[in-house]
Amino acid sequence: MTITTETSTAALSPAAAEALARLERALLPLDVIRAVTRYEVAALRYDELAARPAASLSSAEFDAIRLSQETMTQAFAVLATAGQTSLLAPLEVATSYRYAAAHCRELAEAADFDGCLAAQDEMRMCRCQLEAAGRLDLIGGAA
Numbered sequence: 349m350t351i352t353t354e355t356s357t358a359a360l361s362p363a364a365a366e367a368l369a370r371l372e373r374a375l376l377p378l379d380v381i382r383a384v385t386r387y388e389v390a391a392l393r394y395d396e397l398a399a400r401p402a403a404s405l406s407s408a409e410f411d412a413i414r415l416s417q418e419t420m421t422q423a424f425a426v427l428a429t430a431g432q433t434s435l436l437a438p439l440e441v442a443t444s445y446r447y448a449a450a451h452c453r454e455l456a457e458a459a460d461f462d463g464c465l466a467a468q469d470e471m472r473m474c475r476c477q478l479e480a481a482g483r484l485d486l487i488g489g490a491a
Contacts, residue, residue, distance in 0.1 A: 360480075362479050362482075362484075365479065365480055365481065365482045366479075366482035366484070368482060369481055369482025369483060376432070376435075377430065379426055380426065380427065380430050380432050380435070383423040383424075383426035383427050384423070384427065384432075384435050384436070386419055386422075386423040387419070387420050387423035387424060387427070387439070388439050388486070390416040390419035390420045390423070391416070391420055391439055391443070393412060393416045394413060394416035394417065395443060395446065397409050397412060397413050397416070399450070424436075438477075438478055439486060441478055441481075441483075441486075442474070442478060442483070442487050444470065444474050445470075445471055445474035445475065445487050446487070448467045448468075448471045448474065449471055451463075451467045452464050452468055455467060475487065475489070
């Protein structure tokens with residue numbers, strides 16, 4: 349007589365994935381949670397400023413770029429020490445999403461609709477990855 353056990357490999361619903369991600373983040377050490385948050389905020393500020401032409405930036409904004417880079421370096425060091433650098437993967441996907449969205453806007457303005465469709469495909473792929481990770485909050489989605 350053989351006993352078999354079946355394991356379900358069905359994907360979690362978006363709500364379940366989000367709840368699981370929140371639970372996993374809640375169980376992390378406080379210094380790791382703070383490092384992820386600091387890294388995410390600094391990276392968003394850096395991306396915002398780096399996307400603008402350098403000639404349009406004030407000296408305070410150049411300082412903000414430098415401070416953002418320093419903050420990301422410090423936070424990454426904390427995560428590396430804790431062996432938790434994988435927690436930054438959703439942020440990388442969110443950055444790809446934002447770049448694809450900006451590229452799509454540029455292509456639409458240039459009437460390159462085929463190119464825009466390719467950028468939208470990239471955005472959909474990123475959104476699916478963030479939804480699976482429960483991190484739609486990184487692109488302004490449901491948190």
